[in-house]
Amino acid sequence: MRVSVVVPNYNKERTLHDCLSAVYAQTTPPAEVIVVDDASTDRSRRIAAGFPCTVLAFPVNRGVSAARNAGAARATGDVLFFVDSDIALAPGALAAAVRTLEAYPDCGVVQGIYDLRPLYDDGPVEAYKTLFEHFWRRRATGVTATTMFALTAVPKTVFDLVGGFDERLRDAEDVEFGTRLPARYEIRMSDEMVGRHDDVDQLWPYLSELFRRAVTYAGAVAAARWERPAAGPQAPDRTPHRVDLGSVVGMVGSGLAVGTAPLVLVSPWLAALPAGLLAAVVVADRELLAFALRHRGPRFLLYAAGLRWLTHLTEFVGMGLGVCGALLRRVRAVRSRPVAVGSRR
Incomplete structure (x- = not known):
C-alpha cells in the first residue's frame, strides 16, 4: 500500500x-x-x-x-x-x-x-x-x-x-x-x-476547548441518532457512539453535585446528597485515578481528581447545550416541513 x-x-x-x-x-x-x-x-x-x-x-x-x-x-x-x-x-x-x-x-x-x-x-x-x-x-x-x-x-x-x-x-x-x-x-x-x-497546557484554554467540543459533539451525535441518512451506499444502522456509563455518571454526578449544594442552607444533613454524588464520580473514575497514582504519585492524584471534576462539569454543561440545540433544530425542521396534500381534514 x-x-x-x-x-x-x-x-x-x-x-x-x-x-x-x-x-x-x-x-x-x-x-x-x-x-x-x-x-x-x-x-x-x-x-x-x-x-x-x-x-x-x-x-x-x-x-x-x-x-x-x-x-x-x-x-x-x-x-x-x-x-x-x-x-x-x-x-x-x-x-x-x-x-x-x-x-x-x-x-x-x-x-x-x-x-x-x-x-x-x-x-x-x-x-x-x-x-x-x-x-x-x-x-x-x-x-x-x-x-x-x-x-x-x-x-x-x-x-x-x-x-x-x-x-x-x-x-x-x-x-x-x-x-x-x-x-x-x-x-x-x-x-x-x-x-x-x-x-x-493552560486551564482556561483547556476548559474552553473541552466546552466547544462537547457542544459540537453532542449536537452531531444526537443528530446522527435522530436522523436517518439519505438512501445510498452508506448504511443507516451505524451506532455513532457507545454510551460510556462511567462518563455519564461522572458528568451527571458532577452537575447534580453543584446543583444540590445549596440544599446545605436548608439543612446540614442534606450535605450528604452532593457528597454522595461526588463519591459516585470518584467511583466512576477509579481506574483513571489509580492510573494517575501509579504513574505520577499521590500529589498528582489529588490534582488529577480536581481537574477531572472540572472536566466532567464542563462536559455536562456543553453536552446539555449541544443536545438542546440539536433538539431545537429538529423541532424547527419538523415544523417547517410542508404538509402533504390531502393530509388536512
Missing part, C-alpha cells in the same frame, strides 16, 4: 519540525507528504519548505476540516494517514497502520494512541490531559465506535465514499465523520500507532 501523509497545520511553528522529522523517520517511508497550511502567520511555511514535502497554502483560514479535505484531494496514495502538526509519530506508526488495514479487510479507519509522555512537558494541565488521553485510547484498543483523526489512517476509497469532513465544523469534525462511515466498515484503535502530542 502506498501511504500519503496529510498534515494540517495552523501556527504550529513550535512543533511542525518535530512532526515532519518523525514522518520522514518512519520505518515504512510514506509515498508522499502533504502539508496543508491554513493561513499561518508564524514561520510554519518556511519550516515546511525545509522538507521534501508538498505544501498547500490557504490564503485565508478555513479550519482543519477544509485543510484535511484539501490534502486528501491532492493525495495519490492508497491510504491517507492524517497526523496533526503538533504530534511526533513513533518510527513504526505508518507500518502499524498498513499491517492493521491488511490484516482486517473490513477496517475502514485505524487510529493510534498518544504516548504517555507529551512532546514537550509544559506543566500539570498538559500532564493530566496527556495521561487521560493515553489511558482512554489504550483502553479502547481494538474495535471501537468513535473516529478521531489526530493520528489516523483511512483507505482513500473509504474516505471518498464518506465524502470527507464537514467543512462547516471546526470542532468534533472527526467524530461527525464517523457518523457517516458505512456500518460495514470497522473502526479500530491500535496501540502500535503511537505519537507524542504537544497538548494544551
Whole structure:
C-alpha cells in the first residue's frame, strides 16, 4: 500500500519540525507528504519548505476540516494517514497502520494512541490531559465506535465514499465523520500507532476547548441518532457512539453535585446528597485515578481528581447545550416541513 501523509497545520511553528522529522523517520517511508497550511502567520511555511514535502497554502483560514479535505484531494496514495502538526509519530506508526488495514479487510479507519509522555512537558494541565488521553485510547484498543483523526489512517476509497469532513465544523469534525462511515466498515484503535502530542497546557484554554467540543459533539451525535441518512451506499444502522456509563455518571454526578449544594442552607444533613454524588464520580473514575497514582504519585492524584471534576462539569454543561440545540433544530425542521396534500381534514 502506498501511504500519503496529510498534515494540517495552523501556527504550529513550535512543533511542525518535530512532526515532519518523525514522518520522514518512519520505518515504512510514506509515498508522499502533504502539508496543508491554513493561513499561518508564524514561520510554519518556511519550516515546511525545509522538507521534501508538498505544501498547500490557504490564503485565508478555513479550519482543519477544509485543510484535511484539501490534502486528501491532492493525495495519490492508497491510504491517507492524517497526523496533526503538533504530534511526533513513533518510527513504526505508518507500518502499524498498513499491517492493521491488511490484516482486517473490513477496517475502514485505524487510529493510534498518544504516548504517555507529551512532546514537550509544559506543566500539570498538559500532564493530566496527556495521561487521560493515553489511558482512554489504550483502553479502547481494538474495535471501537468513535473516529478521531489526530493520528489516523483511512483507505482513500473509504474516505471518498464518506465524502470527507464537514467543512462547516471546526470542532468534533472527526467524530461527525464517523457518523457517516458505512456500518460495514470497522473502526479500530491500535496501540502500535503511537505519537507524542504537544497538548494544551493552560486551564482556561483547556476548559474552553473541552466546552466547544462537547457542544459540537453532542449536537452531531444526537443528530446522527435522530436522523436517518439519505438512501445510498452508506448504511443507516451505524451506532455513532457507545454510551460510556462511567462518563455519564461522572458528568451527571458532577452537575447534580453543584446543583444540590445549596440544599446545605436548608439543612446540614442534606450535605450528604452532593457528597454522595461526588463519591459516585470518584467511583466512576477509579481506574483513571489509580492510573494517575501509579504513574505520577499521590500529589498528582489529588490534582488529577480536581481537574477531572472540572472536566466532567464542563462536559455536562456543553453536552446539555449541544443536545438542546440539536433538539431545537429538529423541532424547527419538523415544523417547517410542508404538509402533504390531502393530509388536512
